[in-house]
Amino acid sequence: xxxxxxxxxxxxxxxxxxxxxxxxxxxxxxxxxxxxxxxxxxxxxxxxxxxxxxxxxxxxxxxxxxxxxxxxxxxxxxxxxxxxxxxxxxxxxxxxxxxxxxxxxxxxxxxxxxxxxxxxxxxxxxxxxxxxxxxxxxxxxxxxxxxxxxxxxxxxxxxxxxxxxxxxxxxxxxxxxxxxxxxxxxxxxxxxxxxxxxxxxxxxxxxxxxxxxxxxxxxxxxxxxxxxxxxxxxxxxxxxxxxxxxxxxxxxxxxxxxxxxxxxxxxxxxxxxxxxxxxxxxxxxxxxxxxxxxxxxxxxxxxxxxxxxxxxxxxxxxxxxxxxxxxxxxxxxxxxxxxxxxxxxxxxxxxxxxxxxxxxxxxxxxxxxxxxxxxxxxxxxxxxxxxxxxxxxxxxxxxxxxxxxxxxxxxxxxxxxxxxxxx
Amino acid sequence: xxxxxxxxxxxxxxxxxxxxxxxxxxxxxxxxxxxxxxxxxxxxxxxxxxxxxxxxxxxxxxxxxxxxxxxxxxxxxxxxxxxxxxxxxxxxxxxxxxxxxxxxxxxxxxxxxxxxxxxxxxxxxxxxxxxxxxxxxxxxxxxxxxxxxxxxxxxxxxxxxxxxxxxxxxxxxxxxxxxxxxxxxxxxxxxxxxxxxxxxxxxxxxxxxxxxxxxxxxxxxxxxxxxxxxxxxxxxxxxxxxxxxxxxxxxxxxxxxxxxxxxxxxxxxxxxxxxxxxxxxxxxxxxxxxxxxxxxxxxxxxxxxxxxxxxxxxxxxxxxxxxxxxxxxxxxxxxxxxxxxxxxxxxxxxxxxxxxxxxxxxxxxxxxxxxxxxxxxxxxxxxxxxxxxxxxxxxxxxxxxxxxxxxxxxxxxxxxxxxxxxxxxxxxxxxxxxxxxxxxxxxxxxxxxxxxxxxxxxxxxxxxxxxxx
Numbered sequence: 001x002x003x004x005x006x007x008x009x010x011x012x013x014x015x016x017x018x019x020x021x022x023x024x025x026x027x028x029x030x031x032x033x034x035x036x037x038x039x040x041x042x043x044x045x046x047x048x049x050x051x052x053x054x055x056x057x058x059x060x061x062x063x064x065x066x067x068x069x070x071x072x073x074x075x076x077x078x079x080x081x082x083x084x085x086x087x088x089x090x091x092x093x094x095x096x097x098x099x100x101x102x103x104x105x106x107x108x109x110x111x112x113x114x115x116x117x118x119x120x121x122x123x124x125x126x127x128x129x130x131x132x133x134x135x136x137x138x139x140x141x142x143x144x145x146x147x148x149x150x151x152x153x154x155x156x157x158x159x160x161x162x163x164x165x166x167x168x169x170x171x172x173x174x175x176x177x178x179x180x181x182x183x184x185x186x187x188x189x190x191x192x193x194x195x196x197x198x199x200x201x202x203x204x205x206x207x208x209x210x211x212x213x214x215x216x217x218x219x220x221x222x223x224x225x226x227x228x229x230x231x232x233x234x235x236x237x238x239x240x241x242x243x244x245x246x247x248x249x250x251x252x253x254x255x256x257x258x259x260x261x262x263x264x265x266x267x268x269x270x271x272x273x274x275x276x277x278x279x280x281x282x283x284x285x286x287x288x289x290x291x292x293x294x295x296x297x298x299x300x301x302x303x304x305x306x307x308x309x310x311x312x313x314x315x316x317x318x319x320x321x322x323x324x325x326x327x328x329x330x331x332x333x334x335x336x337x338x339x340x341x342x343x344x345x346x347x348x349x350x351x352x353x354x355x356x357x358x359x360x361x362x363x364x365x366x367x368x369x370x371x372x373x374x375x376x377x378x379x380x381x382x383x384x385x386x387x388x389x390x391x392x393x394x395x396x397x398x399x400x401x402x403x404x405x406x407x408x409x410x411x412x413x414x415x416x417x418x419x420x421x422x423x
Numbered sequence: 424x425x426x427x428x429x430x431x432x433x434x435x436x437x438x439x440x441x442x443x444x445x446x447x448x449x450x451x452x453x454x455x456x457x458x459x460x461x462x463x464x465x466x467x468x469x470x471x472x473x474x475x476x477x478x479x480x481x482x483x484x485x486x487x488x489x490x491x492x493x494x495x496x497x498x499x500x501x502x503x504x505x506x507x508x509x510x511x512x513x514x515x516x517x518x519x520x521x522x523x524x525x526x527x528x529x530x531x532x533x534x535x536x537x538x539x540x541x542x543x544x545x546x547x548x549x550x551x552x553x554x555x556x557x558x559x560x561x562x563x564x565x566x567x568x569x570x571x572x573x574x575x576x577x578x579x580x581x582x583x584x585x586x587x588x589x590x591x592x593x594x595x596x597x598x599x600x601x602x603x604x605x606x607x608x609x610x611x612x613x614x615x616x617x618x619x620x621x622x623x624x625x626x627x628x629x630x631x632x633x634x635x636x637x638x639x640x641x642x643x644x645x646x647x648x649x650x651x652x653x654x655x656x657x658x659x660x661x662x663x664x665x666x667x668x669x670x671x672x673x674x675x676x677x678x679x680x681x682x683x684x685x686x687x688x689x690x691x692x693x694x695x696x697x698x699x700x701x702x703x704x705x706x707x708x709x710x711x712x713x714x715x716x717x718x719x720x721x722x723x724x725x726x727x728x729x730x731x732x733x734x735x736x737x738x739x740x741x742x743x744x745x746x747x748x749x750x751x752x753x754x755x756x757x758x759x760x761x762x763x764x765x766x767x768x769x770x771x772x773x774x775x776x777x778x779x780x781x782x783x784x785x786x787x788x789x790x791x792x793x794x795x796x797x798x799x800x801x802x803x804x805x806x807x808x809x810x811x812x813x814x815x816x817x818x819x820x821x822x823x824x825x826x827x828x829x830x831x832x833x834x835x836x837x838x839x840x841x842x843x844x845x846x847x848x849x850x851x852x853x854x855x856x857x858x859x860x861x862x863x864x865x866x867x868x869x870x871x872x873x874x875x876x877x878x879x880x881x882x883x884x885x886x887x888x889x890x891x892x
Contacts, residue, residue, distance in 0.1 A: 126858030
């Protein structure tokens, strides 16, 4: 009984991936648990394990293929002849236990309104379109809507599931939707007007596509606003010096202290540690601080969990480990998903101040500029202080101006009076 | 004299004037050629003046039944001339409003009769004013919105004769209150006039050729309405047709055939409401080669005809003959010309309203049609007597009915008969437009106490969940 091996969903946000490498070839005998392929997702490279035994009969997607949609049949194995026919082909599982959870192909949508994808990206579809999609196991994510503002309507779903739909369909011309789809297709290189030969083309990998999509969605859909504040760092730098002089093995960075202060500020002003959903605002119990890490070909935000409960040394070590894994694209989904607030630091590049784009569904992102000596006025006299400018970008749906300001005030006090972090 | 425009609209009714305003909004230079009066039949001789008449009839009925509400009124009478005067006043007021809208939107209006001749981008429009002065209107796009008029059958003597036989036009300005009235045809127009004259005391007989009154409505609703009309004193003959008429000195006799038998019905007046025909004559359509099918111009549902630059909307472009369908088609047509993304009206999403007593309103498929199309359906019903507001208003007679596709939960149709249903059908129209299933309607919170709660109950009932029955 041949068994299909499907492209697995290795992370909640994964829609497609690159089949980076096959580790088996046609004719190989494989058994459950064997690593058979490497798949590059939007975030990381992962190994795919076989769940069935048998001979590899066919490899349907050659290695190096990008844009392989989840649940595409990528290979076929002979299966175990003794076992009864499987009602549904099993998807391969990834190696680690927690990730296996995410590797299951997305369950068929529930009949009633699946308002969001796992990643929280809302799909606009009519109730009837949703139900017909659910009844026919059509994934709405794969459909382009032709209704108002790209909403998925009945005809779009029926177009996908193909053929006999309702006994009599509405009088809607098929020509119009097709033309619209063409018009809305992603912009082409030709359309840019740049002369061929004057540029190199870098193909979009999973990460780049995800960055493009998520940040475009966020910038367009989230009503965001920035709040700026200057923070004097002299006391903090002094404390850091003391701490590091007493610890030979690890060096605590200013960034580690910023992460800690971010988490503590979230405890002081929990209403800023929040996420917007259409069903209600989530006020998070813990400050899971996502730290932006620049890597080759993009960036990723691994998460320091419950940073409010962790000491500076622990935070420092954790950030180092996560950053290394990120650079090697070895982060597991649970290591980079579901942060509650983000920190992005470009101080090391000398950037004075900047504003980041909200990392949905998080309510705030903190942008940290360089600490530098600046003239300040103290008690009516000019003085020199080490000052850093930070910007908190807030999702106004959850964090109003006063709340953001309150958070920044708490954050500023923690850094300017760093001993209070130890309380 | 020759004038240039982007868009020329022939006909200033609810299709034409709405198309003109939308075109002006989109930045086009627009002309409207109207031979009679802006607002068309709808405003001047249709929808609006009949609603004014029916409002008078309603007040009169209410006063007659005031004792049901604990109020004593004696000696209530009416003055037909004043009722008509009020109706004309309403029509005039609304029509002058259209004139204002044309000015506001800088639409040039020609009080003239139009004829089309061959042109380059589109046919040219020759507008001839009443004084014989002609203007050649050269437009890039020409939209025909000339509407329709009452169908007559001269062979059977069924045409207005200046005395006994009326169409809607004569019936709107009656010279007398007919003691006995025969209404031929029981569509919206026939039934509304029947209801009006019945309320004011005429002995009304309605003759309908098919086996139920208001043929486009759901059978259950038609039957319900028929019982109500009979209760109010109307005589109704279905599966009956008028073969000929015989004019007497002071009245008129119709020979009505029904079930193989003929009978004579003598009346003081006859109202012809046997459908409409499109105004396709004398427009030069034949010379241009425009495809016309039984007095209606063939279009693609978005106004496009087989002739370059020529469009048709509203009654002249086919059924259903409703003002709101004409207006919507006008907008679609103009937006298509402007290059916007449009699609034809889904005929299942055009509501229809009849303002008799009781009112009838519906949208989508009837139960019979849904079955005929092969749907497996769920049907919900709710009676007015189960609704507190209806009983409090003294309007406990009526019902609502919903039809869902059992497989997908798609709302296929909704049908209502009773007080104020014409104001409620839009709720289902919005739902169907948004592609609702039963679920969203069930989850909607309807305000209490309102008649609209019955809309909720009728949905719940389709799934065996109605609360108040």
